[in-house]
Amino acid sequence: MSGPQPLPRVSAIPPYVPGKPPVARAGLTTYKLSSNENPYPPLPGVIEAAHAAVAEMNRYPDMGSAALYAELAARLGCPEEELAVATGSVALIFHLLTAFCSEGDEVVHAWRSFEAYPIAVAASGATGVPVPVTTGADGGRHDLDAMAAAVTDRTKVVLLCTPNNPTGPALTHTDVERFLAQVPPHVLVVVDEAYREFVRMADPVDGAALRRRHENVVLFRTFSKAYGLAGLRVGYAVAAPSVVAAVRAVSTPFGVSSIAQAAAIASLRAEDELLERVATLVAERDRMLAGIRAAGWTVPEAQGNFVWFDLGETTGPFTAAAGDAGLSVRPFAGEGVRVTVAEPAATDRLVELLARVSLR
Structure with missing residues (x-):
């Protein structure tokens, strides 16, 4: 051809x-x-913040997302150097794999899980290693023992989706801590918490605590679900400064719009x-x-x-x-x-x- x-x-x-x-x-x-999607419309204060940002859409957004980083850092109790924002957590998946994976590398993830995982893995040139979720009466769960066994010397990243989209179950904090003890410290372990606000269970994952204890843990969060900003596309990662620097380096310049940044900040203040x-x-x-x-x-x-x-x-x-x-x-x-x-x-x-x- x-x-x-x-x-x-x-x-x-x-x-x-x-x-x-x-x-x-x-x-x-x-x-x-x-x-x-969240069926409720944005709160009035969020809409007002977005409208105010619209008035300046002839200008580029703040590429450094300074106000949003400051708001997130204060809320999470972490330095801004541990934060990366992007156009939804989907973009963060692509950025992370672009920064850390290439041909010959492997990415382990549960399956069925988030549909974007194999797409991002293939785009990075890496090889996906899907591990079937459990079946039967207690089905739809990550099989963490099988996922740990699937980690090899070619593994660069492991993706954990909790709660798992689309099957629904969530991992416990104890589950993830036990899993991390089995994974080499040079392998990045993503804890994708897109639906964290909806979890109601004993021993829920405390992503912030995991991140403080483990340098190889990366948290992905989004404003699309609980915060109802799916149409504006803004999410953020929490990770070690070296990981964040790599993610920021491959991110699309000016990716998160001024409107999205303003709405995200207003949403945090109306949490x-x-x-x-x-x-x-x-x-x-x-x-x-x-x-x-x-x-x-x-x-x-x-x-x-x-x-x-x-x-x-x-x-x-x-x-x-x-x-x-x-x-x-x-x-x-x-x-x-x-x-x-x-x-x-x-x-x-x-x-x-x-x-x-x-x-x-």
Whole structure:
């Protein structure tokens, strides 16, 4: 074939599949439950901060994100040299792997887990080492013993997603500490905490404590989920200064917009009110789980703002049935469906659907 050709690894990158919006249904209110978005709009103070930043969008944003770094450092009790911001935690995954991985290196991660992991691994030139999550009654969990066994002298990074997207269970702090004791200190261990605010369980992961104790731990966090800023794309990493310097070095200049920075700062200052909304969503998650189980369905533990249905070959028919009911869910072909916790009316619609379909 004539003409420029991309690198072979680029052609092999799997596409990222976003959650689709619902199809309009006559006489039926539809709900988007496919993207793990916060259903509540931003708080008024956050909107005002964003509007003020819009007035100066003819100017480049502060490339150093100085005000956001200062706010995060004060809140987390860490120096700014341990922080890196980017356009969502997805960008941080790409930046970290670009900075630390190349051909011949390996990245260990659970699977099924966050869809962007294998994409970022392939883009970096490294080789992904997916380790199956557990199955059965206590399924959807990271198999940390198997992941530790998968670490070799070629491993550069391990990715831990807790709670795990899309299956739902979260790791305990004890789990992660035990795992870190088995991993060589030169291997970076990412603790991806995109849904940390929704966790309600004994012995939850304390990412900040892990980071203080282990130089090879990297935390990824985002404003997209609990803080409701998915449309603005801003996340941050907490890591050793040397790791942060490498991540910043490969980051896109001016990547985080002025609007995103202003909204993130305002959201941090309104954290108490925002976390009240998170508590409301957690209560709705519990109500959803109760309704699912009352309808006779079995699902894994849910510690994020979503629930996983392990459906295998019936994933397609279930997705179609949900669409007919006005619910847009996120299918993973041949594996299952992830359903976001959203408005109470959407929960009611889902439970009604589950009571009349049998695809298990």
